[in-house]
Amino acid sequence: MTDIPQDHPRYESLLAREKVAAGVKMGITSIQGLIAQGRGESFDYLIGERSTESALYAERAAVAALLLAENPVISVNGNVAALAPEKVVALADITGAKIEVNLFHRTDTRVHLIIEHLKASGASEVLGKNPDASLDLSHDRRLVSSKGIYTADVVLVPLEDGDRCEKLVKMGKTVITIDLNPLSRTSRTATISIVDNVTRALGNMAKLAQEMKKEKKEELVKLITSYDNKKAIAGAISEIQEHLKTMIAEVEY
Numbered sequence: 001m002t003d004i005p006q007d008h009p010r011y012e013s014l015l016a017r018e019k020v021a022a023g024v025k026m027g028i029t030s031i032q033g034l035i036a037q038g039r040g041e042s043f044d045y046l047i048g049e050r051s052t053e054s055a056l057y058a059e060r061a062a063v064a065a066l067l068l069a070e071n072p073v074i075s076v077n078g079n080v081a082a083l084a085p086e087k088v089v090a091l092a093d094i095t096g097a098k099i100e101v102n103l104f105h106r107t108d109t110r111v112h113l114i115i116e117h118l119k120a121s122g123a124s125e126v127l128g129k130n131p132d133a134s135l136d137l138s139h140d141r142r143l144v145s146s147k148g149i150y151t152a153d154v155v156l157v158p159l160e161d162g163d164r165c166e167k168l169v170k171m172g173k174t175v176i177t178i179d180l181n182p183l184s185r186t187s188r189t190a191t192i193s194i195v196d197n198v199t200r201a202l203g204n205m206a207k208l209a210q211e212m213k214k215e216k217k218e219e220l221v222k223l224i225t226s227y228d229n230k231k232a233i234a235g236a237i238s239e240i241q242e243h244l245k246t247m248i249a250e251v252e253y
């Protein structure tokens, strides 16, 4: 990985780019993952590279759902494994969620490498190697574990493709997505749509989970029942608008 100086004004963004590129070299991230990261970066620019109010609103509801779930699962793909393996493990540990590798460009080698990478980051068990159940999809993301995604009541699917998100929702699951594009099919179909960078979102969620774990069950239930996903998505879009207005004012000045 290229050494990015910490005082570089675009440090976080460049570091993320290096991590995804390193993921490709390690065989963890798909080559298509580079394109996905680039798409994400452009939306992050428009959002202002911050966790917005609407993102934090969705992240709080998502953590409540994970804490109340009977069989919560965090689905990991090649980009998430490269960008935030420790944060995935931390969130799973605090919420009691299982971790399952689920890939669009699936190969047995990639699944193996990602599992080993997550274990090196502290995970004790990672599902996904020998999928024994199938979702009603025509691509490899259908291959899931009967102990994990297949029977999960709450699934966190960062950087998802809309297809599987829709299927999981139709199966009656609470589907939490993390996608910087508030207009994507994923964001529009999920139960809880977090419009934030996966690195920031997972960090925020791990912190929130630590605090919210001490709250009464009724408080967590209240957070979920009062949560309005349309409000979260509309909020994300208007936060982009507001940010662009500020940028216009700066350019005009």
Ligand code: PTJ
Residues within 6 Å of the ligand: 029, 030, 032, 033, 034, 035, 036, 037, 038, 039, 040, 041, 043, 077, 078, 079, 083, 102, 103, 104, 105, 106, 159, 160, 161, 178, 179, 180, 181, 184, 196, 197, 198, 199
């Ligand atoms: O590892 P695999 O084989 O499962 O493949 C994973 C990728 C990500 C390549 C695959 O799922 C894919 O092609 O995804 P898409 O359709 O490009 O969608 C990725 C979405 O995630 C886009 O809407 C991006 O804006 C968004 N995104 C990209 N990077 C980030 C992000 N959202 C949050 N944080 C990011 N760092």
